[in-house]
Amino acid sequence: MKILLPILVLLTGAVGAYAIVANRPTLDIQPSKAEPPLVSVVQAEPRSVRLNVRSQGVVMPRDEIDWVAEVAGKVVRLNPDFVAGGFFEAGEELVGLDPRDYDQAIVAAEAGLAEAKRRLAQEQAEAEQARSEWQALGEGEPSPLILHEPQLAEARAKLKAAEAELAKARLKRSRCELRAPFAGRVSAKHVGLGQYVQSGEKLARVYATDVAEVRLPVSTDQLAYLDLDLMRRNGARAGPKVVLTADLGGAEQHWEGHIVRSEAEVDDATGLLHLVAEVREPYGRKYAQPLLAGLFVKAEIEGRERSGVFVLPLGAVNASQESLVVDADLHLHVRRLTVLRTEADRVLIGAGLAAGENVVTGGVQVPVEGMTVRLEAEGSKPEAGSKVLSSGF
Template sequence: MKILFNKFRPIVIITIAILFVFLLIISKGDVVPINEKYVPPLVEVLNVVNSNFNINLYSQGTVKPVQDIILSSEIIGKVDWVSKKLLIGSKFIKNDTLVIFDKRDLELALIIAESNLFQAKLNYEREFAEYELANKEWYEIGNGDGTNLALRKPQFKRAKALLSSAEAAYEQAERNLEKCYIKAPFNGIVNSKYIDVGSIIGPGTPLAQIYSIDYVEIELPIDNEEIKFLFENEVNKNKVILSNNSSGQNIKWIGEITRISEQINYQTRMQSLYAKIDNPYEKQNKLKVGLFVKAQLIGKKINNAVKIPRNTIKDDYIWLVNNENKLERKKINIDYYDQDNAIITNTLIDGQKILTTRLSSLIQGMEVRIKD
């Protein structure tokens, strides 16, 4: 009996399992479907108001000096004194003495030139007197025209030439002595220094590299297509606002566009404007050479336009919410993009609502709720 049970044991187990499943199926109640109500997504919108806008163009650049020169010597000599204002980074004002050469040899040369000048003047006066006397005597006792030699004309011309030469030599000696003093040609700052006390230099020897701070320039590259938006606003014509926040504060300066480059950079395809700032180191916040600044230029005015966030636009299309709170896709005419916004014209009507909320999916006619 036990052997017979073990033989049919799998069949019994399967039969019991089938009966159990059958009982579960017939005892299951009817499935009642749950009707969930669709809740439209909550969105934010921007109400369209057509207005007049000034185009703001943006650029950036580095403050650079306009005058940047190598200060050089015009004479041969030894450096006798160097001003502390010639240290790298030091500031100086126009006509400050920066370098003095050993001037003893040039002082002696001036004394010799002065002596030669006195001698030439004395010789000239003597020859002039003899020239006049010879002419007077000839016309009193002579017959006809006298020879040049008899009238002492060559001697007088030679004395006159020697006097001119002596005057020139004296002036040259004076100028050489003045050149012992190297003075600042403008208000500026020292960029590099090449000499010190005891240096032996000659004509053309570089002494220092200096640059002017009477005014500075900033080169501002602008897309060639954006140039057309500039300089139609007479109130702000040529005006540029420069800013820098590297110190933790947003510091601003007002400059002026003085010129536009007549060439386009072949690498960037940009055209450069040049902004000028007068007396940058006399401002409350100094605009220092080498500082990186951002620039905002106020240009052309566009009438009856709408400014909308750039992130609401995709492939020149935006989404509107109509009076039935349903989405509509609309193509727009973009006049200008700035850093954050786009300015569009001849497209939207006052009162229309632009969708500004980013949704995972956007479908024509999709219903939404507008956030109060």
């Protein structure tokens, strides 16, 4: 009996377990149906776009010279503004030299002129007397020597030389007052009060303030965006408008100018051509801050206007110049585009799209040609410039 009881319990459990398994309910398993991916799009619309060109450079004066003394002498006067950074007007005296030696030279030249005049008058009188005597006593035509013609020619030549000597002495005297050749600014000063300077010695480095220039390097590809008739012989005098920008005085400042010329040749080392922008009156009151020489500036050159351009966010075009386009049946397609150029936050497309087409800007991780997608509601599109296609397709 003790042996049968455990066996009976095991049999009862086995029968119960079988009954449970045999009578369990069946599950109706349905395969899951994945929804198409939700994508954001922008509608392609052609428009007119001005293809400006960006560059950068350093401001330089158009005219800058080493200002030198034209005569020798001791410096006896200095203009208070004749210092590094000082401004001056055209014709303003900046340096004065001791003129006494030159005053004495003028006196000597005046004496020489008086002597030459006296000598000419004497020769004229002697020539007149000789002619009268010949007419009274001689026969035939008198020789030039008898009429004192060579003596008269010599006296007249010496008079001209004396006049030139006086003019030269006065010119040297005037050069003791060293006056500015133009309105400008002192870059560097090389002379001091009491110093003796020689003719041709450098007094200062000065530059004109009426015009500033900036050399702007551009690639040969960028030249296609610019109207540069001035590069031709006898072309236009003024080229495209330029806006220069720099941080100055605690704020972003702007100055306006024009491209006035290009340099003679493309740099064979870099492949760049330098355009020269000109800004007139860089120190004028029309600007909040002056355009200082030596200032680093960014430049935006006005380019040609082109119509029929599609503007897409930066992330809507991959490195292979392809975009994803959704057709009317909500099918996805890879489209090859013609990219005009890529900017900081947008891509300009010249061909490859039609007006009204939906271009994907985000939502597709692994794009497959012909796959079905859903479109996000309008107004939920990402902003231009955001990197929205994470796969880079």
